Structure formats: structure tokens, C-alpha cells
Amino acid sequence: MSIDKEENSTHQSHVVDQTSRMETRNGVAQYLPDIDTDVFIVGAGVTGLTVAALLAAAGVRAYTIAKHSGTAPSPRAHVTNQRTMEVFRDMGIEEAVRQVSTPLPLLGNGVICTSLTGLELGRYSCYGAGPHQLSDFAQASPSEMVNSPQHVLEQVLLTHAREKGAKINFSHELVGIEQSESGVVGKVRERQTGARYTVRAKYAIGADGGRSLVAERFGFGFEGQPGLMNMLTSWLEADVTEYTAYRPSCIYMIAQPGNAFWVGSGTLVAVKPYTEWLLNRQYNSEAEIDTSDDAVIAYARKTLGIPNLKIKVKDTSRWQVNNVYATENCRGRIFLAGDAAHRHPPASGLGSNTCVQDAYNLAWKLALVVSNKADSSLLESYNQERQPIAKQIVGHAIQTLYNFAKVPEALGFQQGQSIEEGYKSLEDLFSDVPGAEQRRTLLREAIDLQNRRSNALGLHLGQRYTDSSAIVDDGTPFPEHRRDPVLNYEPTTHPGAYLPHAWIEVKTRRMSTLDILEHGHFGLIIGIGGDPFINAAEAVGHELGVKLPVYKLGYRCPYDDVLGEWHAARGELGDQGALLVRPDRHIAWRTTSRPDDPEDALRRALRHVLGLDLRREQQLE
Numbered sequence: 001m002s003i004d005k006e007e008n009s010t011h012q013s014h015v016v017d018q019t020s021r022m023e024t025r026n027g028v029a030q031y032l033p034d035i036d037t038d039v040f041i042v043g044a045g046v047t048g049l050t051v052a053a054l055l056a057a058a059g060v061r062a063y064t065i066a067k068h069s070g071t072a073p074s075p076r077a078h079v080t081n082q083r084t085m086e087v088f089r090d091m092g093i094e095e096a097v098r099q100v101s102t103p104l105p106l107l108g109n110g111v112i113c114t115s116l117t118g119l120e121l122g123r124y125s126c127y128g129a130g131p132h133q134l135s136d137f138a139q140a141s142p143s144e145m146v147n148s149p150q151h152v153l154e155q156v157l158l159t160h161a162r163e164k165g166a167k168i169n170f171s172h173e174l175v176g177i178e179q180s181e182s183g184v185v186g187k188v189r190e191r192q193t194g195a196r197y198t199v200r201a202k203y204a205i206g207a208d209g210g211r212s213l214v215a216e217r218f219g220f221g222f223e224g225q226p227g228l229m230n231m232l233t234s235w236l237e238a239d240v241t242e243y244t245a246y247r248p249s250c251i252y253m254i255a256q257p258g259n260a261f262w263v264g265s266g267t268l269v270a271v272k273p274y275t276e277w278l279l280n281r282q283y284n285s286e287a288e289i290d291t292s293d294d295a296v297i298a299y300a301r302k303t304l305g306i307p308n309l310k311i312k313v314k315d316t317s318r319w320q321v322n323n324v325y326a327t328e329n330c331r332g333r334i335f336l337a338g339d340a341a342h343r344h345p346p347a348s349g350l351g352s353n354t355c356v357q358d359a360y361n362l363a364w365k366l367a368l369v370v371s372n373k374a375d376s377s378l379l380e381s382y383n384q385e386r387q388p389i390a391k392q393i394v395g396h397a398i399q400t401l402y403n404f405a406k407v408p409e410a411l412g413f414q415q416g417q418s419i420e421e422g423y424k425s426l427e428d429l430f431s432d433v434p435g436a437e438q439r440r441t442l443l444r445e446a447i448d449l450q451n452r453r454s455n456a457l458g459l460h461l462g463q464r465y466t467d468s469s470a471i472v473d474d475g476t477p478f479p480e481h482r483r484d485p486v487l488n489y490e491p492t493t494h495p496g497a498y499l500p501h502a503w504i505e506v507k508t509r510r511m512s513t514l515d516i517l518e519h520g521h522f523g524l525i526i527g528i529g530g531d532p533f534i535n536a537a538e539a540v541g542h543e544l545g546v547k548l549p550v551y552k553l554g555y556r557c558p559y560d561d562v563l564g565e566w567h568a569a570r571g572e573l574g575d576q577g578a579l580l581v582r583p584d585r586h587i588a589w590r591t592t593s594r595p596d597d598p599e600d601a602l603r604r605a606l607r608h609v610l611g612l613d614l615r616r617e618q619q620l621e
Contacts, residue, residue, distance in 0.1 A: 001263035002493060006097060013104020013182055013424065018461060019426035030194070030195055031195065031196050031197060032190070032195050032197035033197065034198045034199070034200060035063050035197065035198070035199040035200065036200050036201075037061045037063040037199065037201045037204065037267070038060055038061040038062060038201060038202050038203070038366075039055055039060060039061070039062040039063070039201055039202065039203050039204070039366055039370070040062075040063055040184055040186050040199050040201035040203070040204040040205070041055075041062055041063065041065070041204075041205045041207055042064075042065060042066075042174050042177075042186070042204065042205065042206055042207060042208045042213070042214050043063040043065075043066055043205075043206065043207035043208035043209060043338070043340070044064050044065070044066035044068075044071075044158075044168055044170065044207075045066070045072065045150075045154065045207065045209060045338065045339075045346070045355070046077070046150065046153065046154060046157065046338065046352045046355045046356060047207035047338030047339070047340075047355040047356070047359055048064055048205070048208075048338075049068065049118055049154060049157035049158055049161050049168070050087075050205035050356050050359035050360070050363075051205060051337065051353070051359035051363050052064045052161045052166040053091065053160050053161035053164055053166055053167060053556055054091070054359060054360065054364070054367075054546045055166070055363050055366065055367060055584075056161060056164035056165045056166040057091070057519070057520060058364070058367035059367070059371075060363075060366060060367050060370055060371075061328075061370075062166065062167070062286075063167050063169075063199055064161075064166065064167065064168040064169065065168075065169050065172035065173070065174065066168075066169070066171075066172065066187055066208075067171070067172065067173035067174070067191065067208075068171070068273070069170055069171050069191075070170050071148045071151065071153065071154035071158055072151045072154045073270045073315065074150075074151055074278075074314070074315040074317065075149035075151055075235060075269075075278055076150040076151070076233075077149075077150045077153075077346065077349070077351050077352035078146060078147050078148060078149045078150065078250075078270075078271070078278075078349070079104070079145070079349025079352075079353070080097070080101065080145065080146050080147070080148040080153070080268060080349075080352065080353065081145050081460040081461075081475035082137070082141035082143050082144065082145055082457075082460060082461060083141070083142065083285070083342070083353065083357065083433045083460050083461050083498075084352070084353045084356045084357065084513055085097070085141075085143035085145070085146065086141060086142070086143050086585075087356050087360045088143075088356075089142070089143055089514070089515075090514070090517075090519050090585075091160065092160075092519070093156060093157075093160050093521070094143060094405050095155055095447065096156050096159075096160070097146065097148055097153065098146060098247050100148065100152040100153070100156060101146035101147055101148035101149075101152075102147040102152075102270070102272075102273060103144055103145070103146055104128075104129075104144070104145040104146055104250060105137075105144065105145070106128040106129075106248060106252040107127070107129075107147060107248045107249055107273065108125055108127050108128070108130065108248070108249075109123055109124070109125065109247050109248060110123065110125075110126045110249060110251065110253070110450050110453075110454050111123050111247055111249040111252045111253065112252075112255060112407060112447065112450075113252065113253075113254060113255075114254065114255065114256050114257075115256070115303060115305025115306075116240055116243035116244065116252065116254075116268075116304045116305055116306065117243060117304070117305035118305050119426060120247075121255060121407070121411065121426075121443070121545040122407075122443065122444075122447040122502060123247065123447075124447055124448070124451060124454075125141045125455075126250075126451070126454035126455050127145050127250070127454060127455070128145065130145075133246075134491070135456065136457060136488065136593065137457060139501075140489045140491075140501065141461065141501050142501055142503075142514060142515065147250055147270060149271050149272075149577050150352060152353070165544075171190065171191045171192050171229060172188050172189070172190055172191070173188065173189050173190075173191050174186055174187070174188060174208070174213055174214070175188065175189050175196075176322075177204065177213075177214060177217050177218075178260075179204070179218070179332050179333045179334055183200060183201060183202050183333065184199075184200070184201045184202070184203060184204040184333050184334065185198060185199070185200055186198065186199040186200075186204065187199075187215065190341040198559075199365060202333065202370060203333045203334075203335065203366060203370075203379075204332065204333060204334050205334075205335045205336075205337055205362070206218075206335065206336045206340045207337050207338050207340060207355075207359075208340055209339045210322065210339045210340070210343045212336065212339075212340035213338055214293070214334065214336065215326065215340050215341075218331050218334050219609070220326050220327070220328065220331065220336060221326065221327040221328065221469070222324050222325065222326055222327065223324065223325060223327055223611075224322070224323045224325055224343075224394060225322070225323045225324065225389075226320070226322045226323070226324050226343070227320045227321075227322065228320070228321045228322060228323055228398075229282050229321045229409070230282065230283050230285045230318065230319075230320055230321075231280055231281065231282055231283070231315075231318065231319050231320065231321060232280070232281050232282075232283055232289060232291065232316065232318050233277055233278055233280050233315075233317055233319065234278070234279045234296045234300065234313060234315070234316075235271070235276075235277075235313070235314040235315035235316070236277050236278070236279055236296075236300060236311050236312065236313060236314065237275060237276055237311065237314060238275065238276075238277060238300070238304075238309055238310065238311045239274065239275045239310070239311040240274055240275075240306070240309070241274040241279075242277070242305065243304075243306070244273070244274045245274050247474070248273060249270070250269065250270050250454075251267050251268065251269050251270070251454075252267065252268040253267050253404065253407070254266050254267065254268065254303055254304075255408050255411060255413065255420015256303070256413075256422070257413055257417060257418075257419050257421065257423055257425070258270070258414075258415070258416065258417050258418065258419055258422055258428075265281065265303050266279055266280060266281040266303050267279075268304070272417060273325050276392070276556075279296075279299075279300055279303070281299070281303070283562055289318075291316050291318070293313040293316075296313050297311045297313060303326070304306045304611045305608060321344075321345045321346075321401075322343035322344060322345075323343075323345070323397075323398045324342070324343045324344070324394065325341065325342045325343070325344075325387075325390040325391050325394045326342065326387065326390065327387075327497070328383055328387060329341050329358075329383040329386055329387045329390070330379065330380070330382055330383045335362060335379075335382060336360040337355065337359060337386075338355035338359070338360060339351065339355065341358065341386070341387075341390055342354060342390035342391075342393065342394050343394075344393065344394040345397045345398055345400070345401050345406070346397075347397050347400040347401050347453055347457075348397050348400045348452075348453045348454075348456060350393045350396070350397055350459075353460070354390070354393055356391070357386075357389075358386055358585050361385060361386055361584050362382050362386075363383055364520060364582070364583035364584055365381065365382060365470075366379070367520070368546075368610065370482065373544065373545050373546055373610065374610040374611055375610060375611030375612055376611070377469065377611035378469075378470060378610060378611045380469060381468045381469050381470035381471075384467055384468045384469060384470075385465040385470070388466075388467075388470065389463055392441075392459075393459070396452075396459060396486070397501060399452070399454040399484055400452060403446075403449040403450065403453065404412060404449075404450065404453070406445075406449060407443070407446045407450075409445040409446070409556055410442045410445075410446045411426060411429065412426070412428075412429065412439070413425065429443065434449060452486055452487065453557075455487055456486050456487060457487060458481075458483075458484065458485045458486050458487055458488045458489045458490070459485075459486050460489070461489040461498065462485060462489050462490065462498075462514070462619075463498065464478060464494075464496050464497050465496040465497075465586060466478070466496055468496065469608075469611065470582070470588065470609050470611075471496045471586070471587075471588055471589075471609070472495055472580075472588060472589040472590075472605045472608050472609065473495060473496075474494070474495055474589075474590050474591070474592075476494065476572070478494050478496070478497070479492050479494065482550075491569045492521060492570070492571055493569075493570050493571050493572070493573045493579055493587060493590055494587070494588055494590065495587050495588065495590050496586065496587065497515050497586065497587055498586055499513060499514060499525075499579070499581050499585045499586070499587060500513065500566075500569035501513055501514050501568070501569075502561070502563075502565035502566040502568075503563055503565055504516075504553065504559050504560055504562065504563075504566060505560045505562045506558065506559055506560065511559075513525075513553070513559075513566060514553050516553075517551075517581060518547070518549055519583075520583050521545060521546075521547045521548070521549065521583055522548050522580065522581065522583060522588070522606070523548070523549055523550075523551060523580075523581045524537045524548055524549070524550045524578055524579070524580055524581070524602070525550075525551050525553050525574065525578065525579040525581060526551070526552050526553070526577075526578045527552070527553065527554045527557070527573070527574065527576065527577060527578075528554045528555065528557060528575040528576075529594060530552065530575070530576060530577070530578055532594065532598045533578050533594075533598045533602065534550050534552075535599070536598040536599035536601075536602050536603075537549075537550045537602060540599060540602050540603045540606055544603075544606060544610065544612070546610070553566055554566070554567075554575060555567070563611070572592045573590065573592055574592050574593050576593050576594035577590065577591050577593050577594065578590070578591050578594075578602070578608065580602070580609070581603055584607070588605065588606075588609045589602075589605035589606075589608075589609070
């Protein structure tokens with residue numbers, strides 16, 4: 001999620017946790033037993049639940065708290081992109097997420113209109129639903145984008161985390177935290193009873209959202225602009241099937257005369273097509289806003305253009321749009337992840353996706369470090385890799401807001417103009433009066449810009465780690481982008497890139513190259529001439545105590561490239577080369593041909609990634 005809530009919701013419909021420990025004596029709160037663990041996770045939203053599940057699956061002792069009484073009380077974030085679905089696929093919960101979601105191609109229109117019953121101003125295809133997009137999205141990933149409202153997504157994550165053995169306590173609030181050279185000490189209060197206890201851990205993760213206490217206590221620096229605009233979100237039950245089903249969309253962007261806000265008069269976001277919605281609207285912070293159900297219903301009817309629409313208000317909340325990212329994602333033993341590290345507009349749907357991907361990057365590194373299979377310097381790569389991504393996605397999200405502001409500008413809408421003036425401008429726009437054709441060209445250009453909001457395939461899948469101690473550079477540059485890198489994904493096997501997806505066959509079963517990798521472990525991909533790497537991987541894995549399975553991938557290999565898709569995606573990698581793939585599926589090392597001593601080359605690469613050479617240097621000193 002990428003919004004910073006200003007106040008609690010006025011309605012409650014979330015799952016409340018019932019496992020919080022309570023201990024009082026004569027009505028006086030007592031101190032509870034201290035907790036000793038490896039990783040202390042503060043926050044149990046999308047970020048905290050994901051990292052808790054991943055650490056539990058890896059056998060890491062972790063303890064998670066959240067001050068809230070349960071999972072998210074309202075939909076909030078909703079767009080879940082293909083990269084995040086790939087993470088869920090690896091975690092074994094992709095189908096569970098799909099069961100509570102709507103496939104986004106089924107909502108594959110971007111609709112801009114004056115109201116649901118008014119004039120449609122523009123429409124474009126998105127989320128891979130358009131004929132010209134089908135192949136790009138399908139070829140890029142084995143997973144499909146879905147609309148997964150946060151209140152149901154978090155329930156899936158919570159169930160999975162607890163099934164893996166994660167310890168998660170809601171209504172437990174962090175009241176103080178310190179770190180030393182040897183560890184982290186957190187002070188926690190049970191909100192229901194006032195009882196207090198101490199958590200001692202080796203590391204701590206601040207996954208506590210846009211007003212992160214962890215970030216504040218440790219003085220993390222931030223860049224950007226907070227409080228860009230004030231927003232009101234209403235969660236509504238309203239059957240508008242008649243006005244939406246023929247042009248199914250995840251978001252209906254409503255632009256009306258007299259309103260030149262960045263988000264127009266509001267955005268209608270599908271929660272459950274076509275009967276449950278979020279209505280987002282911007283408001284002037286200098287004016288009072290009525291958040292009563294009656295006021296919300298009146299505004300919704302006016303904005304949607306349906307005067308007698310039957311509406312039930314399930315939740316209303318105020319929040320602010322921010323344009324902020326942390327200048328560093330770790331300080332000593334403290335890590336920031338998710339909204340605690342990057343706070344940006346929800347436009348382009350990058351919030352919860354980046355939260356999951358932060359967790360996916362950090363969890364395996366912590367697992368190796370706490371098990372003493374990697375040096376603690378490996379953890380520095382989390383900041384090296386994810387902080388530039390945070391900066392990138394924050395900048396992209398704010399740009400998409402500016403891009404939408406061009407729509408009312410092209411329509412001739414201005415703040416303070418009369419309704420009559422605004423509709424006269426529209427009448428002229430869609431007529432044959434002098435200059436109208438040029439204005440329609442400007443409108444078309446403004447609508448085309450919305451593709452960068454809803455069709456940013458390259459941004460979603462093309463993340464590259466270019467300056468990381470957990471990547472072994474092979475001395476070659478990343479391939480130059482041939483097309484727009486925001487809209488188009490161009491797979492590569494260059495170190496630092498994500499492993500390309502390709503459909504292959506394994507004993508008559510179709511699989512993705514992403515599916516063959518074992519969850520939570522490194523993998524070595526070789527080709528037809530890579531047999532010497534098999535014994536090398538066994539020896540190096542045994543020596544370093546790291547599981548390192550080998551996958552022979554190519555024409556008529558055990559992992560059979562029957563369609564030639566892997567051959568097309570692997571780029572410079574030859575049949576005698578090899579790829580060392582990290583647990584988060586980013587490529588750690590590549591040799592395009594077979595080295596003279598495969599075992600030594602592989603050993604050097606894996607030791608570099610794990611930071612073991614640095615540990616040896618420190619021991620020698």
C-alpha cells in the first residue's frame with residue numbers, strides 16, 4: 001500500500017486476531033516474559049506478513065507484532081502485478097491469491113468519463129487485455145496480473161505465514177527500540193491489557209508503514225515531498241453493472257467540469273465487479289469535508305451520475321498522498337521495507353507489489369546470515385539493490401499523476417469554471433469547429449500517456465540490480481533497451497537481472513523456467529555442454545553448506561527447451577555456460593562459456609555473493 005492514513009476507518013469489517021496473550025493481576029497490567037528471537041518484525045501488513053512467511057519457511061526464528069487489531073480493514077491496495085504473482089507462485093500461494101482476486105485482463109479497460117452515465121471521454125486497453133498486448137504480457141511471465149484487494153490478500157498471507165509456523169501478534173505496539181553491535185532490543189506493549197515485554201533479536205525489520213516508528217527512532221533520512229494532496233476514500237456497495245460490465249475496468253477515472261484536481265472528480269476502483277467499489281477523491285485541506293454516510297452517498301451519486309443509486313457505505317477514511325523514499329534502507333541491524341521505506345501515490349499500483357518484492361529480497365539474505373552460511377555483509381546488498389528501486393518507483397508513480405492531470409487540461413477544464421463553461425468546452429472538443437481536431441489530438445496524446453500507468457510491463461518485470469555486492473559482474477554492460485523500458489520488458493541473463501521466463505517441458509509436464517528452482521535456495525542452470533558443473537556444484541555446495549541443485553536446460557535435456565523459448569531468451573549464454581541464480585531469482589553470476597576450472601569459478605562466485613571472502617579477510621586481520 002502506498003497511502004498514509006490520517007485517521008482510523010469509521011467502519012470495521014476486518015479479521016480481528018484473537019491470540020494476543022493477556023496477563024493482569026488485580027486489574028493491574030503485568031510484565032510478560034521476554035522474547036528471544038533472530039528477527040523482530042514490526043508491522044503485519046503486506047510487507048510484514050510476507051517476510052514473516054518467508055522467514056518461517058526458511059526455518060528462521062522470527063517474531064512479528066502489529067499495533068492494529070487485525071488485518072487491513074478495507075481494500076486499499078489492489079493491483080497485483082505479474083512479478084508479485086511470481087513471488088506468490090514460488091511461495092506456493094498463487095492459487096490461493098487468485099481465488100480471492102479478479103484476473104485483471106477481465107477488467108482490461110482504462111475508462112475516462114464525465115460520469116458512469118455521462119460522456120465517455122476516452123478508453124484504452126490495459127493489463128495485457130488489448131490484442132496488441134496479449135503476447136507481450138503472456139510471453140513475459142507464467143503468472144497473470146490480478147485485482148487483489150488488500151483486505152483479502154492480507155488474510156491469505158496471514159493464513160500462510162501461520163501455517164509455516166510464523167509467530168504474529170496483533171494489538172502489540174512497539175513503544176521503544178534500540179540497537180547495539182550485538183543485537184536489537186524492542187519494548188512492546190499489549191494494547192488490550194497494557195502489559196509490557198521485551199523482544200531481543202539479532203535484526204529488526206521496520207515494516208510499520210508510512211508513519212514508521214522504526215524509521216523515526218533510528219533517524220532514517222527521506223527525500224521527496226510529503227503531503228502532496230489530501231484524499232478521501234469510501235468503500236461502497238453499489239450495483240452499477242448496467243454502466244460498467246460492457247466496458248469492464250479496474251479503474252473508472254471521472255473528470256467533470258469545474259474540477260481540475262490531479263485525480264479529477266474521483267476514481268472508481270473495482271473491489272468486486274460490479275457491486276463493490278472504492279471511490280477516491282481529492283479534497284482541499286483548507287476546507288472542512290463531511291465524511292458522514294449521507295454526505296458520502298450524495299457525493300457518490302453526483303459523481304457517478306446516478307441520482308437514485310442504492311449505496312451502502314462500508315468504510316470511509318482520509319489519507320495523504322506522499323512522494324517520499326528513504327535515502328537508505330538499512331542502518332546497522334535495522335532494515336526498512338515496504339511503505340516504511342517508500343511512500344508514493346497509488347497511481348500505477350506499485351505500492352503493495354514493491355512491499356512484497358522488498359520482503360522477497362531481504363528474507364533469504366537474513367536466513368543465510370542468521371544460519372552463519374553467509375557473512376553479515378550480504379545484508380548490505382539489500383540497501384544497494386532495493387533503495388534505487390524505491391527511488392525509481394516513487395518517481396514513476398508521481399509522474400503518472402502529472403500525466404493524468406493532462407487529461408482535464410486537454411478537455412479544457414479549469415478550477416472554478418462554471419458547469420456550463422466546462423460542458424461547452426466538451427461540446428466544442430467533439431465537434432467540427434476550428435481547432436477541435438488539434439484539441440482531440442492533444443486528448444489522444446494525454447490518454448496514451450495513461451499506458452504508463454496501467455501497462456508498465458517493463459517497470460514491473462525489468463528491475464535490474466546494477467551495483468550490488470551480491471552480484472558478480474561479468475565485465476559486460478547490460479544490453480541496451482531496444483524499446484521503451486517502462487512499457488516493454490526485455491529479458492536478459494546478464495548478472496543482476498531477473499531470470500527470464502520460458503516454457504519448457506519436464507517429463508511431459510509443461511513448466512516455466514521459474515518453476516524449476518527450489519524455493520529458498522540457489523540454483524545452477526547449465527546447458528548441453530555443462531556436465532562438468534554438476535560435480536562442481538556438489539563439491540562447492542557441500543563445502544559452503546549451501547544447497548545448490550543443478551538444472552540442465554536445453555534442447556532434449558532433462559529440462560527440455562521444446563519450444564526454443566529458452567534459447568531465444570538466454571542471450572549470450574552458450575551451451576557450455578552456466579547461470580548461478582539466487583533464491584530471489586535474480587542472476588548472481590554468469591559464465592557464457594565453460595571455464596577451465598568450473599569448480600574454482602563457481603566457488604569464487606558463490607563465496608563472493610555470500611560475502612565469505614570479506615569474512616576471511618577480516619579473520620586474517
